Amino acid sequence: MAEIKKDVVIVGGGPAGLAAALYCGRHRHDTIVLEKMAPGGQINLTDRIENYPGIVQIGGFELVEQLVKQVKTFGAEIKNSAEVTGLAPNKDGYVAVRTDDDVYRTKVVILTPGSEYRKLGVPGEDKFRQAGSGVSYCGTCDAPFFRDREVLAIGGGNVAVEDTIHLSRFCKKVTLIHRRNEFRAEKVLVEDLLTEAKKGVIDIRYDTICTSINGSDKVESATLKNVKTGKSEEFACDGVFIFVGMDPNTGFLKDSVALNEHGYIKCDPAYLRTNVPGVFVAGDCREGAAMQLATAIGDGVACAMFMKEYLRDPGWWRRGIGGEMTGWA
Secondary structure, X not given: OEEEEEEEEEEOOOHHHHHHHHHHHHOOOOEEEEOOOOOOHHHHHOOOEOOOXXXXXXXXXXXXXXXXXXXXXXXXXXXXXXXXXXXXXXXXXXXXXXXXXXXXXXXXXEEOOOEEEOOOOOOOHHHHHHOOOOEEOOHHHHHHHXXXXXXXXXXXXXXXXXXHHHHHOOOOEEEEEOOOOOOOOOHHHHHXXXXXXXXXXXXXXXXXXXXXXXXXXXXXXXXXXXXXXXXXXXXXXXXXXXXXXXXXXXXXXXXXXXXXXXXXXOOEOOOOEOOOOOEEEOOOOEOOOOOOHHHHHHHHHHHHHHHHHHHHOHHHHHEOOOOOEOOOO
16 A cells, blocks of 8 residues: 655545645645546536536536646646545645545645435336436526426435425426425424415325336426325426435545534534644535535635635634634644
8 A cells, every 4th residue: 555645635526625736736735636436526417507606607517628638737636436434634744534545644635525316216217317308306507498398306404495485486386295294394484384385386195105216318207105104106206306415525534523412514614624733624524515516616726725725824723714723623
């Protein structure tokens, strides 16, 4: 197993990681991005992006290609199929980042492993997600693509309720199904949902699950089942929005960096510092993330800027905005 020294190691090659690599490379830091698969992450599966400022419309894969080209132009290295298995701080001020093949010693680590949408695991889900033909996990991102159409929404938490209300601003009809007879979302959000449902665009069905998503080239219907009666029906719709949660890709960090009860990386929200000196976090894997492309990229840029303070003075890690000692790390 080789030991490799780098100025900056970025864990994850999604938008946050690529943005951090771009800035680190431009600052002339010897930078490597360790990506367990290939650059892009979930954004590669996004057929159309219309909410990234300054770009009217672009495909997810196309955007990633441009980001990768930029990163390499400024000298940062991207290593694919390099899954990080753990990290550990050393007493000499370095952090050791381990993969199956190598150990990287670095002063700065930027964690950007991202998160994954939880899936229903029903027939048709992957088919229509991959093709960009009607399955979505983000109402904020994709609602405009379903203007004046009828869609099915699935879930019972805060995101399900909020995104269903958002969908109702665009869609002709939104049918929200939940497997239980009451929502898990906060009471105030449920009250907002019920108020909106009175306007006629949102229909709510309790005790109902989706058992398959159907169609030829695009979503045409979903098979719904009432969990109390066992009765199934074919429900016609133009799209299916799945809001059943997300899982951060942080399992490899549970013995080294502080995580919250849901597995998201705890951080100082002002400077994106973790509890381990020299280790920053950016994007969807961090506690409090907005789960948007633009904010993930912004996080990556911020980490690359803030790390200069740490490299100048390691004591900065314990200082707050006004310079006072915070005891954060």
